[in-house]
Amino acid sequence: MRFSLLLLLAVFYHHSYAQTEHAIINEYIERYIENTSDEVDIQQFASELLFYYEHPLDLNKADAPKLFAMPFLSGFQSLEIIQHRKKFGDFINLYELQVLPSFDQNVITSILPFVSVRSHEVSLKNIKQVWQNGTHQFMTLVETNTPKNKGFKVRDTLTTSETNHYQGSPIYNNLRYRFDYKRFVSFGVNMEKDAGESFLKTPNTLGYDYFSFYFAAREIGRLKALNLGDFQANFGQGLTLSTGLAFGKSSIITNSKRNFSGFGAYRSLRENAYLRGGALALSFDHIELGAFASYKNVDANAILSIDTGNTTNNEPEFVTNIQEDGGFHRTASEIADKDAIADFQTGFYVEYKNKRGRIGTINYLRKLNATLKPAQRSDNQFNFTGNQYFKNGLYYDYVFRNMNVYGEISHSSHNNSMAQIHGALISLNRALDLSFVYRQYDRDFITMQTNGFGENSKAANERGFYTGFEAKITKKVALLGYYDLFRFPWLRFQSIAPTGGADFWIEAQYKPSRQFRAYYRFRTETKQRNLTGENIPQLGYETLSRHRIHMDYTVAKGIELRNRIEWSVYEEGNEQSFGSLVYQDIIYKPFGHRLHLSGRAAYSVVEQFQNRIYSFEQTPLYDYPLFMHGFTGFRFYILTRYKAGKNLDIWFRYAHTQHDSPMHSLQDNYTIGSGLEEISGTRKQTFTLQIRYIIK
Secondary structure (H helix, E strand, C coil), X not given: CHHHHHHHHHHHXXXXXHCCHHHHHHHHHHHHHCCCCCCXXXXXXXXXXXXXXXXXXXXXXXXXXXXXXXXXXXXXXXXXXXXXXXXXXXXCCHHHHHHCXXXXXXXXXXXXXXXXXXXXXXXXXXXXXXXXXXXXXXXXXXXXXXXXXXXXXXXXXXXXXXXXXXXXXXXXXXXXXXXXXXXXEEEEEEEEECCCCCCCECCECCCCCEEEEEEXXXXXXXXXXXXXXXXXXXXXXXXXXXXXXXXXXXXCHHHHCCCCCEEEECCCCCCCCCEEEEEEEEEECCEEEEEEEEEEEECEEXXXXXXXXXXXXXXXXXXXXXXXXXXXXXXXXXXXXXXXXXXXXXXXXXXXXXCCEEEEEEEEEEEEEEEECXXXXXCCCCXXXXXXXXXXXXXXXXXXXXXXXXXXXXXXXXXXXXXXXEEEEEXXXXXXXXXXXXXXXXXXXXXXXXXXXXXXXXXXXXXEEEEEEEEECCCCEEEEEEEEEEEECCCCCCCCCCEEEEEEEEEEEEEEECXXXXXXXXXXXXXXXXXXXXXXXXXXXXXXXXXXEEEEEEXXXXXXXXXXXXXXXXXXXXXXEEEEEEEEEEEECCCCCCEEEEEEEEEEEECCHHHCEEEECCCCCCCCCEEEECCCEEEEEEEEEEECCCCEEEEEEEEEEXXXXXXXXXXXXXXXXXXXXXXXXXXXXXXXEXXXXXEC
16 A cells, blocks of 8 residues: 555656746756856757656666766765665665665655656667657747847948848747657757858858768667767767766765766767767677777868869968857858868777776877867967877775765876876765765877866866865755865966966855745855056956855745846955856746746946856756856846647747946946947847747
């Protein structure tokens, strides 16, 4: 009887969540985005969450690497699941998780949409069955801003053809099609046109500026992964090969670990951050091996060779940089950079794994058809130059009792440079979890297509030690944070000598009930850099401190209020500047209703750019949710989601930003932004429409 009631309760929760998958996905995105200062590939991250929402993970079948790779499970929760299965065997019911220290009723309820304890066996009898039983999804998003940016106005008043301006309309649009058969087969097409890019005319005569196709099959017999078209490759801790983005330092201390799982479908709209070709991975009991080959053109700042004997020769002599995360092709100069050079890559990996972990090696070669020759500065004189390189790495990830140890050692052919990272997640008891990370990156290590954890955005010229903790003081109170000490052995940008610094983050959380949550967060980071305003460059210290008080309160079923006060203090030498943000959110998402609403009113006071404050905003699915408050003024938005039919969803969002014009500035010449992105006046409005249609 007790088992039947628990099963009924689990089914009820899963069914109720099936009505609000956007809210669930958004909740997890907010949790991770709000807790990191790094850029995140929101489209890929949301796509992975949605995948597991539609195809729940079987907790009885998933091995250690698979559990650690789940974005909805922390490393410590994964450890506890592994230990429980070892002692007591498979889970009978999801609510059996309540006996584990990291799982209470709230946690179990939040992960119910993503997990199961029943196997989903694959059946691929014929292509017709796969097609008939799969799910088709069509999605499009359109967005525009008013008033027009300067880049569009220059075009409208051209007097000479040489003037640089935006070639296309101020409309942003993407179009996606995706097919999924359970968790085993998927393929899709993504198309995108950025605001300012041309459509159905030169150079985009086919319409969109960016096209991407992918096919992926996985976990079918011995087939671990088969990828054709565009795909991603992420291994180990991201030092040797990682084509995606990952979370950086945050109060979620398990973010210090990369949980990469090899080849995967590429569903993002980041226009150069993919591999194009094919990848194959096979699994034989405890051995897994795979190989890939990729050929594509990438954006780059190219310097063309001069060939007086052949005027049609436009081969680049060298390039100053590769735009691996680029994608804007609005002006003549940006269009000239598009697909400037050819990029060939190939490699393989071999991995030994069991239920407790894995150890593997990844090796790859990259060759360009032009020499990479960055503009020389004192801080980048050890950067890679040339037209080809190879990298190889050894990575490990292993569970021993209550500890998860992991790491990677990587070698690059440029000056035989090395990079290494080693970490441990330790669950001491029900009340305390710890995280430790040591990293050492050579100054000449090749950082292209890497994603190492650290203070720098690139895994080079850095040594550091990170310590994180999460303490459950009571059932209602938790304390968590980290301390990171780092050193840069060689010069950095805007430094005349080697520098260092420290980063400290502490957060106190209070959650007395499911209806109320509050936390206080303090972060302070001190670094060395050249002091501004000095005739003779000299090093000094800059310190940025941030405080945040946040509260969520559910006043009734489907109605939630959120309040935040945040302020920052920036210090350089004897100078100080301040920034602050206050906002009020109202979220109306009643269960079973077709219409969901959310909105925000916010006011910020920011004295200079260093005091900017980021906030998470409610957006349509896959849209980027971070907004930067780098101004003094008012902002509000409203987001509506209407379920027009069983398979049809419509989102509409309106956002309004208004800057306070400084007292010493005349209203007539106040502008927002700079360069071709500049707009006249103090106000900016954004209109977003997204439509999704699903065929099951």
